[in-house]
Amino acid sequence: MNVLDLLERKDIYYIPKGQDFLVSCINPEHPDRNPSMRVDQITGVFQCFSCEYKGNLFTHFGEKANQLQLKRELLKKRISEKRAESIGLSFPKNAVPYIGNWRDIKPETYKRFEAFNSVEKDHIGRVVFPVRDMSGRIVAFNGRHTSQGTPKYLITPAGARMPLYPVVNPIQGSIILVEGIYDMINLHDKGLTNAVCCFGTKNINTDKLSMLKIQGIESVDIFFDGDDAGQAAAEKVKEMCEEVELLTRSIHLKNTDPGALTENQVTKLRDKLYA
Numbered sequence: 001m002n003v004l005d006l007l008e009r010k011d012i013y014y015i016p017k018g019q020d021f022l023v024s025c026i027n028p029e030h031p032d033r034n035p036s037m038r039v040d041q042i043t044g045v046f047q048c049f050s051c052e053y054k055g056n057l058f059t060h061f062g063e064k065a066n067q068l069q070l071k072r073e074l075l076k077k078r079i080s081e082k083r084a085e086s087i088g089l090s091f092p093k094n095a096v097p098y099i100g101n102w103r104d105i106k107p108e109t110y111k112r113f114e115a116f117n118s119v120e121k122d123h124i125g126r127v128v129f130p131v132r133d134m135s136g137r138i139v140a141f142n143g144r145h146t147s148q149g150t151p152k153y154l155i156t157p158a159g160a161r162m163p164l165y166p167v168v169n170p171i172q173g174s175i176i177l178v179e180g181i182y183d184m185i186n187l188h189d190k191g192l193t194n195a196v197c198c199f200g201t202k203n204i205n206t207d208k209l210s211m212l213k214i215q216g217i218e219s220v221d222i223f224f225d226g227d228d229a230g231q232a233a234a235e236k237v238k239e240m241c242e243e244v245e246l247l248t249r250s251i252h253l254k255n256t257d258p259g260a261l262t263e264n265q266v267t268k269l270r271d272k273l274y275a
Contacts, residue, residue, distance in 0.1 A: 001066055002073075003044045006057055014039070016121050017151070018158025026060065027053035042073045088137030089157075091130065092118045098127050102146055103182065103259075109189040113166075122156045125149050129181055131199075133163045134211070142181050142199070153180070155199065162199040164208050170194050171274050173218035176251070176258075177237065179225065183258035190266035195223075195258070201233040210244045219247035221273060225257040249273075 007014050007021065013035075014021040021039045025032035025048040036050040044057035044065065058065045098115040101107055114130050117123070126143030133139050140160035145152055155162065165184070168175060176195040178184050184197035198204045201224070212220070220241050224230035234250050241248045251269070253261075261269070 001058075001063060002069055003039060003041055003057060006044070006061065006063055007039075010061060015150070016041075017154065018122070018156050020158060025051060025053060027051055042070065088132075088139060089130070089141070090138070091116065092120045092123065094119050095128075100127075102127060103186070105182075105185060105189045109185060112188075113185060122154055126154065129185075131155075131160075131162065131165050131181075132167075134167055139163065144182060162203050164196050164198055164204075164212070166196065167215065168194050168196055170215075170217050173216075174221055174249075174273070175212065175217055175219075176221045176223050176273075178223050178258045179230070179233075180259060183223075186259045186261060187266060190261065190263040192266055192270055201237065204237055204240065206240050206243050209240055209246060212246065213244060217246070219249065221249045221251055223251040223258050226252060226254050230257070 001009075003021065007023070012023050012026070014023045015035060016022075017038070019041055021041055022035045023037050023039055023046075024035050025037045026046070027048060030048065030051040030053060032048070032050065037046055037048040037053070039046040039057055045055075046057055046060075047054035095116040095118045098110050098117050099107055100110070110127070115127050117126075118128060123141070123143050125147060126145050126149075128141050128143040130138045131140040131142055140162060141156050143154045143156070145154075164177075165181075171194045174194065176187060176192060178187065178195055178197050179200060181197050181199065184195045187193075187195035198208075209220075220237075222234045222237055222241075224234045224237075231250075231252060238248045238250065251273075
């Protein structure tokens with residue numbers, strides 16, 4: 001018996017998420033209305049990130065795992081991880097180039113960022129982008145659901161080390177740092193081709209910012225969401241930039257974000273920043 005067999009036997013609804021399954025907490029003392037427990041797809045190790053309940057699914061239900069199958073799956077996982085570290089990830093065999101203009105992004109921009117669709121379980125219903133590091137290796141895939149599916153964004157494989165993406169040519173020595181991949185793509189699409197995304201503010205650190213210095217970048221224009229949370233995060237990033245001697249400017253457009261700007265708004269912003 002493997003983890004999937006056990007979940008289905010116990011009639012537990014699950015959502016594949018990277019190398020885990022997302023399920024409602026199985027702690028009887030935690031009435032979990034929204035799935036908040038991750039279960040490793042191979043080992044069955046689980047943890048609820050709401051109530052901190054953790055353990056092993058097989059032990060919890062008094063079941064025995066198929067040890068031979070478990071060892072095989074772990075070996076396959078380690079081989080795959082080592083391969084990805086050395087040569088990078090590969091496009092899924094069933095990947096098809098995305099040719100639409102969702103969110104008013106031009107098809108040629110989607111092509112430039114290698115967007116695709118796939119029937120892989122983590123990619124269904126999403127526009128997916130390969131994320132490349134400085135050497136050009138694919139280190140992760142970032143998929144954005146095009147309807148109301150959850151999670152809205154899904155990065156695979158789980159735990160991937162996300163770079164600041166993409167490597168760009170600065171304008172007047174500066175880049176624009178944004179949070180999400182669609183924030184970055186929208187700016188590129190409309191003419192600001194020095195935009196770089198960080199995949200969430202928790203993914204930024206001084207080591208990554210130092211790499212910008214190595215690329216010849218002198219300053220960072222921080223353009224996060226215009227709400228209080230976005231501006232608070234911008235202040236933290238500004239402090240980190242100062243630690244590595246990068247100049248900074250904060251871009252604050254009230255009640256909007258980089259992914260929602262029109263072409264006219266982006267043109268005005270470019271003229272204001274780099275006149």
